[in-house]
Amino acid sequence: MRPTSTSLLAYCRPGFESECAQELASAGERLGVIGFARTTRGSGFVEYVLPDSSSQQAFSAGVQLANLTFARQLLRVIERIDDLPAKDRLGLLMPVVRSTARRFVDAWIESPDSDAARELAGLCRSLNNALVAAMKRESLIDAASQWRLHVCLIDAQTAFVCETEIAHAAPWPGGIPRLRFPAAAPSRSTLKLEEAFLTLLDEDERSRWLQAGMCGVDLGAAPGGWTWQLVRRAMRVIAVDNGPMNQGLLDSGLVTHLREDGFFYRPAHPVDWLVCDMVEQPRRVAELIGEWLIGGHCRFAVFNLKLPMKQRFKEVELCRQRMHEAAQAAGKRLDWRARQLYHDREEITVFARLR
Structure with a gap:
């Protein structure tokens, strides 16, 4: 028996299945590989069905998790x-596992990040x-294998048996x-930045770009959750916010607080x-970050x-496109990496730099 499915399975934040499905459809259109999504709101996953196995392989080869925003694992x-x-x-x-030849x-049995599926943790x-x-x-x-087996239980009787190349996959069960x-x-907002560094940068980039003695600016810093992640790496930080900062951070000697x-x-x-x-319209924030990068005020954001x-x-794509066009007009290329993190809610987190 050989694999019979022509689908892909993407994990996502519950409630964002539609956005994940739109993103997969958009990626498929760019490749010329057209499929359709099957999902239920709140389920925490999207099944993206393609017409045949060659389309499935083409999509898997052409669309990497690192280039997706709303998918935690593909x-x-x-x-x-x-x-x-x-x-x-x-x-x-086991017959399905054998069929892959x-x-x-490794093999991971997991369930989506939904209220109903979390009850399956013991069974998993x-x-x-x-x-x-x-x-x-x-x-x-x-x-020595480059592949990992995944079994996604959506309930006690139903499972998707899947595989992924570990080089292009999230290294955590459920992508979390x-x-x-x-x-x-x-x-607790500190966990967003910690997850962003783990998810949006690779190990080599973290070692080179997050070094002691570097300096940073935290806009909208109070009370200091994101500033804390930089200070714990022995960076000097200018914390900009009209609100009060954590006293322990101020006592570190590494933080300058500007009420601006x-x-x-x-x-x-x-x-x-x-x-x-900062809590503000996404287009306005994207424009601000673009100005900092293009103006040479920072290297990474x-x-x-x-x-x-x-x-x-649509809003995410608009922000990305506007930053891309601004960088292009300045003779630069934009490196944009975005993900809806586990510790995000109604938001996404972006790493950006110019090359």
């Missing part, structure tokens, strides 16, 4: 299994252990890095990093775009 579906028997789920899963570096853990043990007995686990809130941080409007402040000298989590209630995908 998987190639091998087969959907309905009516999994409670007493012998492996009896249906592939060895996998126990079934995962049994599946990996069965695969090891049949020599289907290989530490599980971060612990640092007790010393002044607000973040939209009008510009540094006297260029800085390495600009970070910004991480910022949040608070999305409107409607046409959220």
